[in-house]
Amino acid sequence: MNGAQALLKCLEANGVEMIFGYPGGSVLPIYDALLDSPIRHILVRCEQGAAHAANGYARAAGKPGVCLATSGPGATNLVTGIANAYMDSIPMIAITGQVPTSMVGTDAFQEVDITGITLPITKHNYLVKDPAEIPRVVQEAFHIASTGRPGPVLIDIPKDVLQAQCPCPDADEKPVVDIKGYRPNVKGHPSQIKNAVKLIEAAKRPVLMIGGGIIHAQASAELFELATRANIPVATTLMGIGAFSETHRLSLGLMGMHGTPYANLAISKADLLIGIGVRFGDRATGDVGKFARDAKIVHVDIDPAEIGKNADIDVPIVGDARIVLKEFLKLTPPMEQAEWMDQIAAWKQNRPLKFRTDQLTAQQVIETVGNLTRDKAWVATDVGQHQIWTALFYKFNRPGSFITSAGLGTMGYGLPAANGVQMARPDDMVILFTGDGSIQMQMQELGTARQENLPLKIILFNNHALGMVRQLQHFYCGKRYSGVKMTFNPQFSSLAEAYGIQYYHISSQEAVESTLKEAFAHPGMVMVEVAVDEQEMVYPTVLGGKGLDELIVCD
Amino acid sequence: MRHTLSVIVENKPGILTRVAGLFARRGYNIESLVVGETENPQVSRMTIVVDGDEKIIEQVTKQLHKLIEVIKISDITQEESVHRELILVRVAADASTRGEIMQICEIFRASIVDLSRNSVMIQATGDQKKIEAMLTTLRPFGIREFARTGRISMVRGSK
Secondary structure, X not given: OEHHHHHHHHHHHOOOOEEEEOOOHHHHHHHHHHOOOOOEEEEOOOHHHHHHHHHHHHHHHOOOEEEEEOOOHHHHHHHHHHHHHHHOOOOEEEEEEEOOHHHOOOOOOOOOOHHHHOHHHOOEEEEOOOXXXXXXXXXXXXXXXXOOOOOEXXXXXXXXXXXXXXXXXXXXXXXXXXXXXXXXXXXXXXXXXXXXXXXXXXXXXXXXXXOHHHHHOOOXXXXXXXXXXHOOOEEEOOXXXXXXXXXXXXXXXXXXXXXXHHHHHHHHHOOEEEEEXXXXXXXXXXXXXXXXOOXXXXXXXXXHHHOOOOOOOOEEEEOOHHHHHHHHHHHOOOOOOHHHHHHHHHHHXXXXXXXXXXXXXXXXXXXXXXXXXXXXXXXXXXOOHHHHHHHHHOOOOOOOOEEOOOOOOOOOOHHHHHHHHHHHXXXXXXXXXXXHHHHOOOOOHHHHHHHOOOOOEEEEEEOOEOHHHHHHHHHHOOOOOOOOEOOOOOOHHHHHHHOXXXXXXXXXXXXXXXXXXXXXXXXXXXXXXXXXXXXXXXOOEOOXXXXXXXXXXXX | OEEEEEEEEEOOOOHHHHHHHHHHHHOOEEEEEEEEEOOOOOEEEEEEEEEOOHHHHHHHHHHHHHOXXXXXXXEOOOOOEEEEEEEEEEEEOOHHHHHHHHHHHHHOOOEEEEEOXXXXXXXXXXXXXXXXXXXXXXXXXXXXXXXXXXXXXXXXXOO
């Protein structure tokens, strides 16, 4: 057996069912071996699409996604997708071909130093020099990608290593992973947990601040129990959306730069903030000097480097969110917090989340889609205004069902990610919210979706502009709009026709619900184009250098 | 404040790039970095001198820990330790000054390792203070060039 065959055997042993990839010279041996492997290959249209699809797949399947590219441009096309997965802590294995060992370092055709390039955007990476190392490297890669704080791992394999003969890896006896420098701590320190619970018992205005860590750790049930037992309202970061039911009375929804008024006010007035699986990123905190000024802060995270990095912490707890929450639950008594509950209810009443209703808006469409599909659909988004509106108005109830590019903010993520989600969940409904700017960054992936016959439901907001950048220029550049007008867009109806996609168009408020119902009833792939106003803004918004309570809202 | 970190890493290609890259990327200042083999051929010891307050050193340590190939990090700044650097320094010297320079070498337990008509090359080892003191003393004679290693350190006492 050769290195390529051994690689696929090892992937199989790690539960890999499909790979998103694109062939090329250096990976010919892998593509040849794929013909005889049970692993399915999904041919994308550009390698960046493969990385995002593997990301979407990982989030919907709950296990590492795998993408594959050839050396040189194939590998560099993966880079954005790898960085995206790194920022959002998504478990992913990226496999790249490399020029033969003898030619490494000679600037050979299609040679790039991809392990060097991806050093700062992978959790770890490998350059495999001997086919006998493949079983150990693959085993370690899956272990590293999926444990502790998850993340992408890249394996670069020169062509001669893929071709060289090696012993067949033993399917029943996986190599034991023993990495001296990698022992993630999952159990929180007992005395710190006691300290945290003491603070919860003493608090009058506690808030839970929840991030993607809860979803990775599958700790939503424990979170729900803690929040409801001690009556602690829950605000989430963009990555944390869905971790706590957004239709529950204790949900404050999204916090931060575009957070709901009541989430941001609650955090600003809180006397105790319990951050779990969050990294206190700048989009969540606003000006960190003004962040939660009156609050003691408890921070639970699996990554010790996140604790104290951005915000000063009173009680640090390094551990797995689920394991730590279980310990919290052993100690936390039921609490009423009647006064705080009244205050939260009053804010929700007096400072509600709202949007203009005198014309057709993306917000109205998103809210309607939420009402039609909540609890059953997976929702992917691209990046921009529609992304935040989805975060604010869809109202997610299911952990992990909101698939978005949060940390890196990668336009073009949505469509290929939705492809990955649909591949992982062939029988579920997958919705993509996108904009005319975003979709054109990875539009070629419509081809991948059609080749795999995916019944994606694409909702495309067309404002002939890059709305989020336009909004930034509105606030920060004195309304001098530069480079944000899409004066030419394709006729999306013709584009849909060219790809054999059922097309719908919404141009009035009255047509929203009926058109959506019709589109969702269609068994195949659909595109619903919604004509929206480029002047619409994302509200609430917290401007740079401001605290979360200094938000601007929709009037 | 200056901190000395003693870091045990796996002896694998690329680890130096990973560590150096991490410092550059996160904007930490390395004052010196020395890496070499240890009694165990599978691991290397890096001695890193880094400047920063407690918060920065804490972040440096935590970020280093995230590198898969970093096994152990000890901040030995506060510990009773032996620190050594090596310096080679070429000093202008003719017949009239050579004797005085040799006396200085004796005081600092340095040795002359090369001699030419108008210069001498001196080799010295010691902690940073001693090396600095010797350089100060030699400066009036005219220092032509010098090369010095970074610091290597080991904690005193039985282990």
